[in-house]
Amino acid sequence: MNSVFKLIEIVGTSSDSYEEAINNAINKASQSLKAISWFEVVEQRGAVKDGKVVEYQVIIKVGFKLVD
Structure with missing residues (x-):
């Protein structure tokens, strides 16, 4: 079967x-x-405020099957 x-x-x-950033992206x-x-x-990166990490950010590619 071709997909x-x-x-x-x-x-x-x-x-x-x-890890939670990845899960949030996939869940949404x-x-x-x-x-x-x-x-x-x-890519992984983050935001820093007052010398502390306040946000983790991930860019992900998501693959999904096209259906009829």
Whole structure:
């Protein structure tokens, strides 16, 4: 069986961790995209305020199957 996938790039954030930022991005994307098959972390970065990390940010590519 042949399949076709689409790849998009999204950004997830969290005040706690990179892992939670990834989960937040996937959970939100899953609300509108069905058949998500994989993700790839493209970039990790964060925001700093007063010398402390206040936000973790990830850019991820998400692959999902196109359905009829």
